[in-house]
Amino acid sequence: MLEMFKRAPQGPLDYSRRLWLRLFAAAIFVLLYLPIFTLVIFSFNDSKRNVVWRGFTTKYYEKAWNNDSLIEAFVNSITIAVASTIVSTILGAMIAILLWRFRFPFKAAYEGFMALPIVIPEICMGVAMLAFFSRVTGYPTGWMWPFNLSAITAAHIAFTFPFVAIVIRARMAGFNRELEEASKDLGANEWQTFWNVIFPYMRPGVVAGALLAFTLSLDDFVITFFTSGPDTLTFPVKVYSMVRFSVTPEVNAASTILVIITVVLTLIAMRLQAPDKTEVA
Amino acid sequence: MIPGTAWLVLFFLAPLAIIWAISFGENTSLVKTEITGTLDNYWRALSDVVYLKIIWKSLWISLLSTALCLAIAYPISFLISFAKDKWKPLLLMIVILPFWINLLIRTYALIAVFRTRGFANFGLEWIYNTLQLDHLFGAFEPLPLLYNNFAVIAGLVYVFMPFMVLPLYASIERLDKSYLEASLDLGASQSRTFWSVTVPLTMPGIVSGLILVFIPMLGSFLTPDLLGGTNAQMIGNVIERQFKAANDWPFGAALSFLLMYVTFGALAIRSVLSGRKSGMEV
Numbered sequence: 001m002l003e004m005f006k007r008a009p010q011g012p013l014d015y016s017r018r019l020w021l022r023l024f025a026a027a028i029f030v031l032l033y034l035p036i037f038t039l040v041i042f043s044f045n046d047s048k049r050n051v052v053w054r055g056f057t058t059k060y061y062e063k064a065w066n067n068d069s070l071i072e073a074f075v076n077s078i079t080i081a082v083a084s085t086i087v088s089t090i091l092g093a094m095i096a097i098l099l100w101r102f103r104f105p106f107k108a109a110y111e112g113f114m115a116l117p118i119v120i121p122e123i124c125m126g127v128a129m130l131a132f133f134s135r136v137t138g139y140p141t142g143w144m145w146p147f148n149l150s151a152i153t154a155a156h157i158a159f160t161f162p163f164v165a166i167v168i169r170a171r172m173a174g175f176n177r178e179l180e181e182a183s184k185d186l187g188a189n190e191w192q193t194f195w196n197v198i199f200p201y202m203r204p205g206v207v208a209g210a211l212l213a214f215t216l217s218l219d220d221f222v223i224t225f226f227t228s229g230p231d232t233l234t235f236p237v238k239v240y241s242m243v244r245f246s247v248t249p250e251v252n253a254a255s256t257i258l259v260i261i262t263v264v265l266t267l268i269a270m271r272l273q274a275p276d277k278t279e280v281a
Numbered sequence: 282m283i284p285g286t287a288w289l290v291l292f293f294l295a296p297l298a299i300i301w302a303i304s305f306g307e308n309t310s311l312v313k314t315e316i317t318g319t320l321d322n323y324w325r326a327l328s329d330v331v332y333l334k335i336i337w338k339s340l341w342i343s344l345l346s347t348a349l350c351l352a353i354a355y356p357i358s359f360l361i362s363f364a365k366d367k368w369k370p371l372l373l374m375i376v377i378l379p380f381w382i383n384l385l386i387r388t389y390a391l392i393a394v395f396r397t398r399g400f401a402n403f404g405l406e407w408i409y410n411t412l413q414l415d416h417l418f419g420a421f422e423p424l425p426l427l428y429n430n431f432a433v434i435a436g437l438v439y440v441f442m443p444f445m446v447l448p449l450y451a452s453i454e455r456l457d458k459s460y461l462e463a464s465l466d467l468g469a470s471q472s473r474t475f476w477s478v479t480v481p482l483t484m485p486g487i488v489s490g491l492i493l494v495f496i497p498m499l500g501s502f503l504t505p506d507l508l509g510g511t512n513a514q515m516i517g518n519v520i521e522r523q524f525k526a527a528n529d530w531p532f533g534a535a536l537s538f539l540l541m542y543v544t545f546g547a548l549a550i551r552s553v554l555s556g557r558k559s560g561m562e563v
């Protein structure tokens with residue numbers, strides 16, 4: 001961004017070159033990242049108290065790596081996120097197309113119903129899942145891995161796929177219907193029109209929706225906190241219990257690993273979404 | 282249509298219906314809850330000053346934090362949307378990346394910033410000593426930044442701000458920039474153009490962002506739990522206690538449904554204000 005200082009006078013719409021706007025954004029960016037950077041740096045701190053810098057060490061990573069329940073929780077989280085993303089992307093895309101393409105009785109009410117999992121507070125859904133899976137339905141808990149994660153996965157799908165539907169639906173709102181008519185005029189059938197005209201337009205929405213679903217699932221603490229049992233801990237739930245117990249560099253080390261994984265995954269996903277934009281990396 | 286609907290009915294509507302039923306019940310033993318049709322749980326939540334105060338506090342903290350999120354996210358979305366095309370992906374990534382990082386980790390990271398011997402206080406102390414204020418007013422006293430309302434509001438804004446950028450950016454990006462040119466050409470000032478053209482045209486994004494951010498804030502449990510301490514609890518913490526430590530499910534269920542009704546009320550107000558139907562076209 002060095003060239004910001006050496007160019008022609010600003011036009012009235014060159015908002016991105018207003019200095020105050022740039023300074024504001026830069027300040028916010030710094031504030032957004034500073035806590036995370038310090039968290040990462042202090043995971044290498046050779047001090048139990050974790051307040052001042054006492055020298056470089058990687059021993060807390062070894063400690064986290066040898067913490068079996070932490071690793072188990074981590075594998076659980078990834079498994080749940082992958083499974084729920086696949087299902088919720090498919091369900092979400094179907095609902096989005098339905099709502100975009102068709103008219104039917106009580107459509108507004110149906111849309112409202114679909115938006116409910118997004119609208120209601122997470123904690124309400126969390127306690128509802130707790131009541132549903134633990135006491136009322138007598139959902140089996142003794143299943144072997146990974147089937148013991150099915151309750152959490154089902155809950156995750158229920159709150160992620162409406163998000164996917166919204167993202168894809170929002171994308172489709174900008175679709176020029178004339179393209180579809182042109183395609184049909186030129187002799188394409190419904191199926192060809194969908195895959196050659198509609199889907200290419202929809203694809204960024206599908207990718208964005210899937211990424212959103214994956215993060216929502218991996219990120220989720222509240223709903224999982226109520227749904228998980230002693231042998232179905234997820235990473236956030238495990239880290240939460242560690243934070244409650246004591247604030248040690250081991251928590252920082254475990255967090256850093258998850259931060260690196262999500263950042264790398266995000267970068268890959270963004271590359272996939274925009275293959276011609278090489279400067280993303 | 283069928284798979285999605287069925288999923289929601291089974292894994293969303295049915296659990297909620299159970300909670301709704303439990304909210305009219307009472308505990309008969311340690312693990313049994315009988316649904317007796319009583320309204321005592323709602324009465325207790327709405328007549329006990331302790332709970333009324335917590336409900337009120339949850340509301341104003343969420344409203345203030347949502348407003349702060351909008352105030353921060355709008356200029357940033359605006360800047361990104363008007364940036365050169367080659368910078369857009371990078372800028373968008375910078376602002377959205379923290380949103381991909383786990384909520385718990387981000388909240389935990391703030392503890393190290395706000396605590397008495399945290400980075401915020403170290404920074405303030407450094408400024409204080411650099412300005413030689415310690416000669417005037419005595420040694421620096423660390424500010425109590427953690428375990429109070431300030432920490433909860435700062436935490437909520439920190440955690441949810443990137444979430445606000447997404448819908449705002451999408452709607453500003455969709456905005457036809459020639460309307461702005463037309464407005465400026467016709468003699469409107471920059472601020473008039475902003476308030477009369479840009480804001481109304483991006484209102485769907487603003488409304489959608491406000492809703493996306495306000496509701497999770499109102500029901501937030503983790504941020505007040507970790508940053509708020511005992512004196513800055515929100516409604517979510519009370520609900521959690523009823524379902525875990527206090528084991529009073531009927532009362533917790535009633536509180537959950539009160540929270541839902543407030544949420545629905547907020548949605549109704551919004552749909553009246555923006556004159557559009559509720560649903561997916563937020």
